[in-house]
Amino acid sequence: MDDNNARSPSTPPHVVILGGGFGGLAAARGLADTEARITLIDRRNHHLFQPLLYQVATAGLSAPSIAAPLRQILRKQTNVTVLMDEALEVDLARRRVRLVSGELGYDALIVATGATHAYFGHDEWEAHAPGLKTLDDAFTVRRRVLLAFERAEREDDPARRQQWLNFVVVGGGATGVELAGTLAELARHTLPREFRRADPRQANVLLVEAGPRLLPAFDTDLSEKARRQLHKLGVDIRLNTAVTAIDSNGVMLGDTPYTARTVLWAAGVAASPLGRVLGAPVDRAGRVLVRPDLSLPGHPEVFVIGDLASVTQESGQLVPGVAPAAKQMGRYVADVLRAGWRGTPLTRPFRYRDDGVLATIGRMAAVAQFGRLKLSGLLAWWVWLLAHVTFLIGFRNRLVVLLDWGWSYWTYQRHARIVTGSDTPSRAPQPLPDDE
């Protein structure tokens, strides 16, 4: 790896960006019209449109519809070099990042490695309750869900068959609500005609939330509307209910066991471990407590953005871990860097502009909140659809996703119901139940 550390005043600055999610990509693009040399590092070769990941997990979309190679996205921005690699350490004093393939010096560093799902200290739950952060996670969820119906069809014993038709989704945020709603539709509308022995309509989808309401990022009246819409879809919602154990037989809801062969995790996230490597204070979830300009305390040349950053707004609330916030941070840091190079440092701190929140619940049902404007039902669903298709990267993806959705809504089919793979390489090994 080249040594890019020795910078004379005439050399253009070298910016290293760790992570090609919404934040990292926005930062790279924000520096397009500068002289900077940019190196963007990601462990994966693709940018992922995470808000639609649950659609891959529930077989509505294929993976390439919501993911695009980072180097393809950035191919026209000639000041960016994309490297598929992983950052292991940051030497803040020497301004160098240690990668798997070598070392890389930087003049400015933007850390945007995001978050992953977390099990509140119960890592052993992961084998039984896969989370949803990467495409490989989505394939695991898809495989588990589709195989559960296949196993039910093979099973003669009615009690054991029902265990394969019981699904538990842990966590009542947007991902949990979207997963539970889509699962219920899959069981009620997509699959029934295709099975001869098991009846997919006998499936139970249980959505468990420890707090008092669904979608805590929304106002309470919208939470209640979401609950009612989900209930209408056939989802069994358990609020104020803590999951105290998960194993291959199902979950413990407080002291009550609930038998289910498929448990999906949508409850907790933790910041990327790279946050702790930076030596700065972190919050309980591992997010880095950054300064108002998103830089690391004592290191104005290092920035942390996106889900990895803990930023408190003037209202006292944390900036939420959502895609628009990450994008805004990426653009802001690009502005800070550019202003610094020009010799006119930016003095305004980062301010999060809340563009509203959206969550879809199922077929033609969603909730949306833009400041005081609140929508639910069909209208919210149309807004949700337009917003998500608009922000998808690439004309082709937009067209294909619209086509897939149109097709799904006409036929109730989900075209990506393909089981591949037999284990999950993305994180810890996750054995499939029993004889799989």
Place this chain on the structure above:
Amino acid sequence: MDDNNARSPSTPPHVVILGGGFGGLAAARGLADTEARITLIDRRNHHLFQPLLYQVATAGLSAPSIAAPLRQILRKQTNVTVLMDEALEVDLARRRVRLVSGELGYDALIVATGATHAYFGHDEWEAHAPGLKTLDDAFTVRRRVLLAFERAEREDDPARRQQWLNFVVVGGGATGVELAGTLAELARHTLPREFRRADPRQANVLLVEAGPRLLPAFDTDLSEKARRQLHKLGVDIRLNTAVTAIDSNGVMLGDTPYTARTVLWAAGVAASPLGRVLGAPVDRAGRVLVRPDLSLPGHPEVFVIGDLASVTQESGQLVPGVAPAAKQMGRYVADVLRAGWRGTPLTRPFRYRDDGVLATIGRMAAVAQFGRLKLSGLLAWWVWLLAHVTFLIGFRNRLVVLLDWGWSYWTYQRHARIVTGSDTPSRAPQPLPDDE
């Protein structure tokens, strides 16, 4: 699992079909208008359009475009039960199949479990040279190919970089020709603008064939035309060249080493191991030597069809292992069974009708042979495209594949360039080179 063995004259016959490929599916559909109860067993949940598998392997199509759930394809045929399971043994005397999940009796059995790639006794080559039979195989090939370019971009040493840009395809049949042509296009047209340090145009694609010509299923003049078209695409073709060793550094071509970090296998197939379980004579490739009506010698109620059957035509030639032959066999066996149930046994033996052969070479280049009619170049390519889209299952798939191809031809992009997974669960473990 139910015991379906005790059949009274009034009970409709129970037909068990092992394998949901072209042959098994054609047999099931051929029995649609009968009273028979049909159970179709497959290890996978989907039917795969194998002729386009190389497109998934080279990132041109997403997996759901060429695969559809078996139970979705057969959902309207109510006399079929689809089970995702695997046949381990056949008890011919008791007319029972032993599955992973239990036993199943049959009145008639159709074995259509196909073929897989084979390494001529060198199973250790598989880890270094993945073959192409399943979707998981295609993901492995796609990951290896895309990661090779990523590794080249990370590599500073020119010699080591070139090793990542050297690709070897072993086998000059249709799959080998298609893979080599598409790889050359990927390197020359799709990727160049996206890399900053490595130049994908420096990639070498070597196509190695032990025999004297490419595409032995075609006439010699078309083999020569294919060779010239491939050469024009930049593929380095080595005929009469035997691969004598494969390891992580590359291949031995006779006594000459050729260093390449990516080797793909398109050379040999062997019949499914289930053929040997049936106790009938098999040929060297493990194919079952069936009677003229495709039944097992001594067992008129058991049929072997598709790539697993060794059927000699009147000309003395074997029926080739291609999709149209498997479909014709499936339909023929359905006719045999129906005639038998009616009490008017079919006396004509199976006859293969050669509908012609087609192979694509690259952008707007192909060869086609229909009896005495031979085509090559652009016209052959259009015929190839129409034929493949016509035989794809499902209206949606046809539309999406056409859209993807149209998009690829306009933009030179390949939309499915997504690296997922980190090992290959489908067959033997296949470690990725070095520190991956």
